[in-house]
Amino acid sequence: MGTFRKTSFGLAGGLITVGLLLLGASALLAQADSTDTALRQILAAQNITPLTVEADFSPELVALGQALFFDKELSGNRDISCATCHHPLLATGDGLSLSFGTGGNGLGPVRSMGSGRTLVPRNAPDVFNRGAAEWQFMFWDGRIALQTDGSILTPAGAQTPDGLMNIVAAQAIFPITSNDEMRGLSGDRDIYGHLNEIAAIQAGDFPGMWNAVMARVLAIPEYVKLFQAAYPDETTFDIQHLGNAIGAFEIQAFNFTNNPWNRYVAGDDSALSEEAKQGALLFFGDAGCSVCHSGALLSDQQFHNRVVPQLGPGKGIGAPFDYGRMLETGDGEDLFAFRTPSLYxxxxxxxxxxxxxxxxxxxxxxxxxxxxxGCATYDPAQLRVTFQPVVMNMDVEQLTLGVPVNRVSLSDAEVGYLVAFLESLTDPAALNLASTIPASVPSGLPLAD
Ligand code: HEC
Ligand code: HEC
Incomplete structure (x- = not known):
C-alpha cells in the first residue's frame, strides 16, 4: 500500500535537516526538556514566530463597520447580514457545512434554506485574525488576491474601486453582489414587499450594485452620522468607505492570537501541555503538516488538492463540481485545489x-x-441530512487525476497529540464573542437570529 512516514515530502534541504533533528530527538522524548529542545530547534529551522495582528483603527471606523456587519439592510431582501454566516456565537462562521443565503431562516445549525434557493457552494470560513500581514488571498479559491505591486485583484477587475485599504476590506464589498448570499434574485421582493432594487441590476455591473447599496445605507440618517464620524475629512461616501469600515471591524473585533501555542513560540515552555508538544513535533516534523501549514500563519498561502470529497451544487463553469483554484487560473494543476487554511x-x-x-x-x-x-472511506451519514444528497459520487482517481497524494501513518495516540496541538491554537477569549454583537442596528431591522 506504500504507506510511509516521513519520506518524500517533496521538499529539499531544510526539511531533511528537520527530519534528521527529529530522528535524533525522538529517542529523548521521554524527557520534557528534550521535547522543548527538539521543538525549539524545529521552530527555529522553520522560522516559526508568534502570529501578530495589527489592529488600531479609530473607534468611529470600527463602530460603523460593526453596524454594517450586523445590518440586514445591506442585503437585497433585507433578510441577511454578514453576521448570519459569520456569527460571533458560532466562532465567526455559521456552523453549517455549506451556507444558506438570502431566503433562509434561523441561525447556525438550525438554519433552513428558503424555497427556490440554491445552496451557497462553499463552507463559510471563520474571519479570525484576517488582519495578519501574511494573508495574500481571501476566499477558498483566492479570487481576491494581494498582488506583488500592492494592488488588489478582485472578481470585479477594472471596476474595483480605488482606496480599499486591504484584501479584507476588498472582500467585504462582494457578498452583497452575490445572488445566493446577500443580493437575491431578479424579481425578488424584500421582507416589506418592496421590489429588491439591488437584485434588479444587471449581472456584472458591480458599480451599479454598490451604488444601490450605498443609496440604501445613506438614506438612513444614523448611517450618515456614522460615516461622517468615521471619515471626518470626507464629504462623499462610496463603497470603498463601506468596505474599509467592515474590514476594520472584522480585523479589530476578531483578533484572537493569545493562545498557548503562540505563548510557547514566544518562549514560555510551560504554556503547552506535553501532548500538544508531541503533536507539534509531529506537525512540524514526521507528519509533514507544516509543509503547507507553514510560517506564523500556519498557511503557505498556496493552493492544494487535498482529495476532499466534493459536496454541494458546484461553482461556476465547473458546476456541479467545484474546481477550486482552477476556476481562477484556468490551470489544470489547480483542479480541486483550495487555499491552505490558517489553523488558529x-x-x-x-x-x-x-x-x-x-x-x-x-x-x-x-x-x-x-x-x-479519507476520500475512499468517506461517510456522508456524518453530515446534516440536508447535505447528504448533495455529496458527489466520485472516486479517488477522479479527484486526484491519478497523482498520488502523500500519506502518513500514525498511531491513535499520535493522532490525539495532533488534535491536542490544534486545540492549543485556541485563544480562550474567542470562546465568548458576545461582546462584539451590537444591541441594535441603524436600520432597525432585527439582528441575525
Ligand atoms: C450566506 C452566507 C454568507 C454571507 C451573508 C456572508 N458570507 Fe462571508 N463567506 C461565506 C462563504 C461561503 C465564504 C467562502 C466563499 C468562497 O471561498 O468561495 C465566505 C468568505 C468570507 C471571507 C473570506 C475569508 C477567507 O479567509 O477566505 C470573509 C472575510 C467574509 N466572508 C466576510 C463577509 C462579510 C464582511 C460579509 C458581509 C458583507 C459576508 N462575509 C457575508 C458566507 C457568507
Ligand atoms: C499539501 C499541503 C497540505 C498538507 C501536507 C497538510 N494540509 Fe491541512 N490543509 C491543506 C489544504 C489545502 C486544506 C483545505 C483543503 C480543502 O478544503 O479542500 C487543508 C485543511 C486542513 C484542515 C481543515 C481546516 C479548516 O478550517 O477547515 C485541518 C484541520 C488541517 N488541514 C490539518 C492538517 C494536518 C494536521 C496536517 C498534517 C497531518 C495537514 N493538514 C497537512 C493543505 C495541507
Whole structure:
C-alpha cells in the first residue's frame, strides 16, 4: 500500500535537516526538556514566530463597520447580514457545512434554506485574525488576491474601486453582489414587499450594485452620522468607505492570537501541555503538516488538492463540481485545489474543509494524514441530512487525476497529540464573542437570529 512516514515530502534541504533533528530527538522524548529542545530547534529551522495582528483603527471606523456587519439592510431582501454566516456565537462562521443565503431562516445549525434557493457552494470560513500581514488571498479559491505591486485583484477587475485599504476590506464589498448570499434574485421582493432594487441590476455591473447599496445605507440618517464620524475629512461616501469600515471591524473585533501555542513560540515552555508538544513535533516534523501549514500563519498561502470529497451544487463553469483554484487560473494543476487554511482557533470552526465535509476535528486530522483513504472511506451519514444528497459520487482517481497524494501513518495516540496541538491554537477569549454583537442596528431591522 506504500504507506510511509516521513519520506518524500517533496521538499529539499531544510526539511531533511528537520527530519534528521527529529530522528535524533525522538529517542529523548521521554524527557520534557528534550521535547522543548527538539521543538525549539524545529521552530527555529522553520522560522516559526508568534502570529501578530495589527489592529488600531479609530473607534468611529470600527463602530460603523460593526453596524454594517450586523445590518440586514445591506442585503437585497433585507433578510441577511454578514453576521448570519459569520456569527460571533458560532466562532465567526455559521456552523453549517455549506451556507444558506438570502431566503433562509434561523441561525447556525438550525438554519433552513428558503424555497427556490440554491445552496451557497462553499463552507463559510471563520474571519479570525484576517488582519495578519501574511494573508495574500481571501476566499477558498483566492479570487481576491494581494498582488506583488500592492494592488488588489478582485472578481470585479477594472471596476474595483480605488482606496480599499486591504484584501479584507476588498472582500467585504462582494457578498452583497452575490445572488445566493446577500443580493437575491431578479424579481425578488424584500421582507416589506418592496421590489429588491439591488437584485434588479444587471449581472456584472458591480458599480451599479454598490451604488444601490450605498443609496440604501445613506438614506438612513444614523448611517450618515456614522460615516461622517468615521471619515471626518470626507464629504462623499462610496463603497470603498463601506468596505474599509467592515474590514476594520472584522480585523479589530476578531483578533484572537493569545493562545498557548503562540505563548510557547514566544518562549514560555510551560504554556503547552506535553501532548500538544508531541503533536507539534509531529506537525512540524514526521507528519509533514507544516509543509503547507507553514510560517506564523500556519498557511503557505498556496493552493492544494487535498482529495476532499466534493459536496454541494458546484461553482461556476465547473458546476456541479467545484474546481477550486482552477476556476481562477484556468490551470489544470489547480483542479480541486483550495487555499491552505490558517489553523488558529480551528477547534472552534467546524465543520471543516472548503465544503464542511468533515464534522469533527479528529476526522479532519485523519483525512489530512491520508487524504486518499479519507476520500475512499468517506461517510456522508456524518453530515446534516440536508447535505447528504448533495455529496458527489466520485472516486479517488477522479479527484486526484491519478497523482498520488502523500500519506502518513500514525498511531491513535499520535493522532490525539495532533488534535491536542490544534486545540492549543485556541485563544480562550474567542470562546465568548458576545461582546462584539451590537444591541441594535441603524436600520432597525432585527439582528441575525
Ligand atoms: C450566506 C452566507 C454568507 C454571507 C451573508 C456572508 N458570507 Fe462571508 N463567506 C461565506 C462563504 C461561503 C465564504 C467562502 C466563499 C468562497 O471561498 O468561495 C465566505 C468568505 C468570507 C471571507 C473570506 C475569508 C477567507 O479567509 O477566505 C470573509 C472575510 C467574509 N466572508 C466576510 C463577509 C462579510 C464582511 C460579509 C458581509 C458583507 C459576508 N462575509 C457575508 C458566507 C457568507
Ligand atoms: C499539501 C499541503 C497540505 C498538507 C501536507 C497538510 N494540509 Fe491541512 N490543509 C491543506 C489544504 C489545502 C486544506 C483545505 C483543503 C480543502 O478544503 O479542500 C487543508 C485543511 C486542513 C484542515 C481543515 C481546516 C479548516 O478550517 O477547515 C485541518 C484541520 C488541517 N488541514 C490539518 C492538517 C494536518 C494536521 C496536517 C498534517 C497531518 C495537514 N493538514 C497537512 C493543505 C495541507
Amino acid at each position: 482557533n480551528v477547534a472552534l470552526t467546524g465543520p471543516w474543509m472548503h465544503n464542511g465535509a468533515l464534522m469533527t476535528l479528529e476526522a479532519a486530522v485523519r483525512h489530512e494524514l491520508d487524504p486518499e483513504t
